[in-house]
Amino acid sequence: MSRTLSKMAVNVACALFAVLAMIGISELSYEKSVDAMDGIAQAHLARSHVQRLLRDVLDAESGQRGYLLSDNTAYLEPYKAAVADIGQTQDQLRELYVLQPEQTGTLARLGRIVQRKLAEMDLSIRMKNEGKEDAWRFVLTTEVGKEQMDAIRTIANQLIEESNRQTANGYAAVRRSLLLSRIGITLVAAIAFAAFWLYLRQSDALDRAGQRQQLALQAERDLLDAQVRERTARLTELATHLQQIREEERAHLARELHDELGSLLTAAKLDVARIKAKLSGDTGDLPARIEHLINTLNSGIALKRRIIEDLRPSSLSNLGLIPALEILTREFGQRSGLEITVNLEPAELDETIQLTIYRLVQEALTNISKYAEAHNVEINLLSYKDHVTVSVRDDGKGFDLQAVQLSAHGLQGMRHRVEAAGGRLDINTAAGTTITATLPVAALRGAGRQQPESPAG
Numbered sequence: 001m002s003r004t005l006s007k008m009a010v011n012v013a014c015a016l017f018a019v020l021a022m023i024g025i026s027e028l029s030y031e032k033s034v035d036a037m038d039g040i041a042q043a044h045l046a047r048s049h050v051q052r053l054l055r056d057v058l059d060a061e062s063g064q065r066g067y068l069l070s071d072n073t074a075y076l077e078p079y080k081a082a083v084a085d086i087g088q089t090q091d092q093l094r095e096l097y098v099l100q101p102e103q104t105g106t107l108a109r110l111g112r113i114v115q116r117k118l119a120e121m122d123l124s125i126r127m128k129n130e131g132k133e134d135a136w137r138f139v140l141t142t143e144v145g146k147e148q149m150d151a152i153r154t155i156a157n158q159l160i161e162e163s164n165r166q167t168a169n170g171y172a173a174v175r176r177s178l179l180l181s182r183i184g185i186t187l188v189a190a191i192a193f194a195a196f197w198l199y200l201r202q203s204d205a206l207d208r209a210g211q212r213q214q215l216a217l218q219a220e221r222d223l224l225d226a227q228v229r230e231r232t233a234r235l236t237e238l239a240t241h242l243q244q245i246r247e248e249e250r251a252h253l254a255r256e257l258h259d260e261l262g263s264l265l266t267a268a269k270l271d272v273a274r275i276k277a278k279l280s281g282d283t284g285d286l287p288a289r290i291e292h293l294i295n296t297l298n299s300g301i302a303l304k305r306r307i308i309e310d311l312r313p314s315s316l317s318n319l320g321l322i323p324a325l326e327i328l329t330r331e332f333g334q335r336s337g338l339e340i341t342v343n344l345e346p347a348e349l350d351e352t353i354q355l356t357i358y359r360l361v362q363e364a365l366t367n368i369s370k371y372a373e374a375h376n377v378e379i380n381l382l383s384y385k386d387h388v389t390v391s392v393r394d395d396g397k398g399f400d401l402q403a404v405q406l407s408a409h410g411l412q413g414m415r416h417r418v419e420a421a422g423g424r425l426d427i428n429t430a431a432g433t434t435i436t437a438t439l440p441v442a443a444l445r446g447a448g449r450q451q452p453e454s455p456a457g
């Protein structure tokens with residue numbers, strides 16, 4: 001994951017570099033092109049000035065010749081205009097060539113020859129004006145004027161060629177910088193595209209890694225969930241099993257007590273009765289002792305019955321749930337002195353459900369006597385088509401359900417029994433305590449081994 005992230009950072013850096021490089025290349029090529037264009041413009045200007053100078057010199061010469069030969073002063077106008085223009089053009093050329101030292105020598109040479117040519121033309125006009133006909137004709141016929149003109153043309157052509165060369169160089173520079181920018185931009189665009197492509201691939205890889213991690217996490221969570229569910233199911237199974245065993249043990253003990261101890265006590269009672277019947281004459285305190293023995297045996301039998309009843313309510317299997325609950329609550333009312341209101345609707349329930357309800361009411365009443373400090377208790381059994389609700393309500397002090405100790409098993413056992421039978425338990429401790437169980441009329445399969453056995457007391 002971190003490797004992919006660092007790769008992404010490299011990509012972002014590449015993209016940034018590509019953008020900067022593109023801007024740099026475009027700026028550089030712009031600068032170079034502008035410089036080259038400036039050079040071209042200057043070269044053009046220099047050429048046109050040189051050409052103008054040449055034209056002006058020719059104009060001045062033809063004006064001078066026209067005047068000398070025709071004596072017509074109208075020719076002096078173009079002559080003067082051309083001479084004036086020559087000065088100006090020379091100034092402009094000097095300005096233009098100021099940054100080109102290699103050309104300034106040539107320009108100075110041209111200037112000198114032009115000055116000489118102008119001086120010669122001026123001299124011949126002055127001689128004409130002074131009437132020195134032979135003198136100006138001589139000047140005109142010498143080769144000097146033509147030589148000067150040729151020299152001017154040669155030097156001007158050199159300058160023009162130089163400016164042409166500069167123009168060509170300028171164009172070549174523009175083309176080069178355009179080519180450079182073209183290549184650069186293509187290259188940079190290719191790099192940017194590659195970086196973008198890599199970025200897409202890596203972000204895709206990142207997505208996939210994220211998804212894989214998500215899936216792994218989900219699988220881990222599912223596994224944990226399954227483990228928790230399985231362990232809870234096992235614990236529930238174990239608790240149900242232990243409860244069943246407990247009920248079976250109790251039933252077994254009740255049966256043993258009833259059958260073995262019951263028959264022993266009964267046999268002993270019969271023997272004592274027989275001994276008592278055979279006693280005759282003065283037997284001292286024997287009758288009194290036998291009477292005491294019979295009472296002791298009767299107490300033993302009564303104790304045995306109570307223990308059996310406690311272990312396994314015979315009323316439940318003998319009389320059914322409603323009478324068993326009535327007996328339980330009546331006895332509890334007598335023992336505790338609490339006001340108990342009972343409303344029990346008859347219902348067709350299987351034995352497991354009956355035992356669940358009986359044990360629930362039993363534990364709820366025990367808790368009330370232990371903790372509630374209540375005055376009134378209300379017990380309801382309401383019967384519906386396919387379920388029943390049992391509620392035990394007291395007006396005592398209530399309690400904090402969250403603060404119940406782990407070591408307390410009464411409420412837990414209650415909930416376990418109810419849920420194992422396919423029902424639901426609600427405990428409300430807001431005002432007093434109300435315990436409500438909703439149970440199906442027939443228990444779920446698996447909870448059905450809590451068969452109450454009927455030890456006759």
Ligand SMILES: Nc1ncnc2c1ncn2[C@@H]1O[C@H](COP(=O)(O)OP(=O)(O)OP(=O)(O)O)[C@@H](O)[C@H]1O
Binds near residue numbers: 371398399408
């Ligand atoms: N009706 C009630 N009124 C007030 N407090 C109650 C009531 N029923 C239960 N409690 C409180 O809830 C706690 C848990 O009750 P529970 O029956 O689960 O355990 P226990 O009675 O303390 O122990 P055990 O039932 O295992 O012998 C009790 O200790 C008591 O504080």
Ligand SMILES: [Mg+2]
Binds near residue numbers: 363366367409410
């Ligand atoms: Mg309890």
